[in-house]
Amino acid sequence: MSSFKDWALQYVLADDETAQSEIAKKAAKEIENTRASSASVGSWAASIQPWITITKQDDDQSDDDDDDSGSGDIIARAKALGFLADTLEALDKSLLRPEQVIRLVGFFGAMFSYDHKAGITASAKALRQLHAMKGFKPAVGVKMIEDVCKLKEDFKLQTAATRFEIYELFLSLIQDQSVNNELQDKYGTSSGFIVEILQLCQNERDPRNLMLWFKLLPIFLTEYSTSDEVTEEIFKAFSAYFPITLRNSATPIGITADDLKNAVRACFASHYKVAKLAFPFLIGKLDQGDAVTVSVKLDILKTIKACIDQYDNTQTSIVPHINKIWNSLKYEVRNGEVKETIDATLDVLRAIANRLDGTSTQKFDVSLLKNYIDTVVDDCRDDLANPTYTKQAGLLLMTVITTNIRAYTLESTAFVDIIRKNLRLPKSPSHTKDLLLLLNSTLKSRADLFKNRKQGHPEDEEAFKTEPSDHLVALYHDVYLPIWTGKSEATTPEVLKQVVQGLASLATQQTLRPDGQISLLVSRSVCSEICSLLTHTLTKGLALSQNDNSTDSAVEDEAVLALQAVVAAYTDGYAELVERAKAEIEKRDWTSPTKYTLNALRDILSRLAFIGCSRIPLNVALDGESPKTFKPLQHFLKLATTLHDLFPLSPLPTSEKESLANSYIISALHGGILHFRDACFEKFEPKVLEAYSGSDRNWLEEFKGLSKDWSHQLQREDGSSEVIIKEDDPEVYREFLRICLFIVRHLYREAAYGKQAPWSERVFAQAANLAALVVRSLDENLQKSCNLAQNAFNFFSPENLSPSGPSSIAPFRKLLILGILQGLRPAAMAELYAPQGIAETFMCDTSRMATVLLAVGEIRGTICAVLANKYKGGQSTFDPESETMKRVLSFWGEQIKTATTTDDTDPAIFEVYNTVAMHTLAGACARQDKNVLALVPILHEAIASPGPNGAIVARTIGGLVKTNELLSPENHAVVKRFYKQWAYTHFAKPLYDLALPTGDEDTAFAAGRYTTAILSLVSNCPFEVYQEDLGHLVRLLITALNNSSASGDITQPQVATSLEVLVEILANEPEALKGHLKAIITAGMKTYEEAAKNTSKGNVARALASVRKLTLQLLGAIPKKFDERHLLAYALPMQRTLAKASGDKSREARKVALLARENWAKVV
């Protein structure tokens, strides 16, 4: 048994906590081993005897002398007691018998009377452990509390950590139901123990302890029935802290001011019996006027709201205080300026209305709510006529009235009536605007209430069936229409915008019919009138001339949004709108329109597409009509068919400009598809849509059985023959894609085999872009099952495929092929690559090429690029030997070789050949096709060949690595990550050595060509690709600049290219230029002067301007990258040149010059 004494000694001597807890565990184990025999517990308790005995003397002494001489012993004593507490913590909680617990409680409890210096922390901790023991009896709990309270005044003197232990002890005891009962029994409602605890703990200031204290106080209120006096004492205990703040402390304690605020707030809101104290107290604080800061005000308002939300017994706790709260709070909104406090105040008012309404299960008597709202209305009514307060008063009224459905049904009629009266005699335009804003917000809130009608009491939903609605219906004729038609100078665009928003809000209001069916609130005729009013705003631009159309574009944009909302609910409106617009468009002659009319056409068409297609329509019946068959795609179909009927607006355009009207129609269709796709993506998960973007059927086969105006039929049909799709079924998306493909098919057949006149390059391009979007959206299986790859070449008309092959297609029509191919996935194109198949024939087709324009060659080339890029050969493909691409590439290799070694090919024709060849190569390059490498020597030889064709190759070889939108993952292209590095290494790197001038005439010519080729490649690569060759490259660049400025021919493309690359290098690695600064600056200044001297016009002028701008960019960036000491020598001449340059002919160049001048001005 002496071991306890040893452990106690070790514990007292030990310094770190882990060692101490180890020792305590050993002692606990020992007690457990003896099953807590009296002997072992006794000797364990006695083990601290040596320290305790001294205590008494010490204590007496220090009391007498009032000095701290015994402090060493106090520490030891505290530790000794800690030994006991820790042992209890480690001990099995079921072990100690009740009488042992009582004895220990007696011992530790006594400490609170005798040993205020050393005993408290450990004792409190020990008591808490004892409370957790199985042998604990509730009566003992009462004794614990009484014992602890004996600390009295000395409580304050304890450290924060000690007090923390005591709070923990209190909390665990008070929360214990059995102790609770015992306390109630003993003290009754006088609750003497509470008073004692309150006295003990008053003046607490430590944040951590306060958090516990604020947890303790609500328990007194909720768990104990206290007398009024005690309740008041408790209230004083926490209200004394309000409003609470926290000083910033250097040592973070993990508690924020907000934690404290919330804790105090929870005390206020804990029980309704403090209501009669809390509300007057809080209102009193609020009414202190300017002395209250915003954050305190917010704290008060949030606390009031918490009380209102949480107090039970609405009748007695809240109702008596409502008037007082209202009278104080209304000024916060009426005269308030800070948004946060206004919002918080409105939250309180809303909370009151909600409490007075009742809960989702039980409604209170209607008079409660009605009285409250009447008070608010009485106070605010007059303010609505006063422009200064309209907004605020309206806000108050609207907030209260639209809080819940009952409040709304009770009072909305009166409220709307007041606004209406005021709108008849507005004091100013901004008064009108404010009133309209109120009206619109009320409508919006009503829509929200309607939407959430099922969330509250069942009576709420019923209320909508009998809701008075005439006052809303009348708004159109009484309010909105007169303001709109009575437009005058004073009607600002802001007012008109409000009217438009209000109209939209009104037309989309829904209501419940007595049979439970949802329908629109206003009648068909009103909806239709609203639609036509708004439509007129949009079509006006077409009908009027530029000078007569004064409608603010912001109002027009608002009308677009309004119509978008209206036609989603009132679905018949869209057809009306489209027909009106169509009639308006058809009225005009589109053969040679002005720019203004064309823009008006573009706007109206683009808006039509947005209005109808950017939302999937809702299935809402019209008031008084039986529900019709509903089709989610009806707007889209209406747009598509109408645009189809309108095309072509300009049947015989003679230029691109005259065909713009035609192109805008296709754009609108394209826009409609984009918007509807967005609407689907907004409504459904992308994953869901992915599953619905395919089908195992061949849609094109199905289309064959349909007549040409299938989409017209669909649009006209009442839905009897097709499967009815609901608006929330993702099948909508599949059906949408099907119709889109039908449209593409139809459009392609028209373009390829119909009248050719309306189709210009631009219109073809627009149709191709549309097709690309649709094809891209289809999944791989569908692309395959519809055989889209083949259809790209026969334009969805296998029967019409001309015998002479695809090359006989009219030049720009080839864009249609591109449209389909660019959207296809490589796997869906596999069939094309069979040996001698369509792809090979197309890529190697040179017939008629001698007669085509370069622009047409460019289209051909781009198609070849896509074909070459999406190629895949090898086992189990259509090209098992992987020969197709090899043949194509070697064919072009041969072509280039022949054209550059003989003089047979005219450069103008070769330019077209070369374009196609380079594009084909570029497509293969992106895929890093090894067959491309076979062309490296051929191209290198071609570049150095003496004829003009070699120059063409050198200049255009950069096309191999040129960034092309078609070669992007979005277009399902196969693009290797490092293909540019790969191409650069093979095509450009070997040329560096050859490009350096040697002085020899023969090699000088080839070197010049090689330089051009390198520049062409480098300028199309990102900096990282050529980074390691900077040494060589910079020398080449400077030589190129010097040569051209010396020869005076600075319009050569390589000048601009060199400058671009130099600017790039300067931005990324200026160090590489450091050794060449003199050369670069001299060459730059010379180049600029040469370019400034040149007075050519046209394309040359454009090239010159870009050279000037680039030179200034380069020169201007230099001072930012180098130290002044490197630049001082050039500063003066440079400043002179730049001063002259700031008078450059081109404004763009002047801007750059100005920046350059500023940079160089700093070099002194």
Place this chain on the structure above:
Amino acid sequence: MAKSDLDNANPTVLSVSQLPSRNLAKGHVRKGPDSKYDHILFPKQWWAGSSLNTDPSVWTSDEDEDDDLTLATEEPIDEQEIYGENYDPSSCTYLLSTISDPEHPVTLGQIAVVRLDDIHLSPSPAERLDPNTLTNVEVDLTPTVNHCSLATVIGLAVRVRLENALPPNYRIVVRMKDGSHAQDDQVNKQLGDKERVAAALENDTLKGIIEKMLETCV
């Protein structure tokens, strides 16, 4: 500067969008809710991958002009350019309107000290065919109050800015507008005297103030 030193504590301040600008005068740019896909529906490049310049004559409207075309257009320096171009910071320069006021955190354009109408070029830009013609620039300043003690400083800043930004063939005259300042004669004399201007710029305090004012010019 302490608040009590302000000559005019409450000048009328225009918002940036109210200032005269070349772009506002041009045709409207579509920005409604339906213009979300304009870059796809009305692309500059008609079809993806086209690298050649398609017939530029189709694009007669200003807003459709592509960059190369603006670059090549010959536009002599005009009043608007001296005042300050449009307020899209990515693509413009400001000569005078964005100089900061020495006492308020606003620009000279915003408090209408510098006005577009009070900038005069002779010969006018239209008559100036050769960019090297000797050209006079006259800028009249309007102080916010007629006893403004900082009028000279503002005039000096405007002068410095113009000298640093205009080519050498421009002769610069900066004055107070007639009757806009109680001592306009004296101020004008000071601003017109090269020696006094040069001497003023030797003064470090003054130079500091002017540099601070010019910081907001980009």
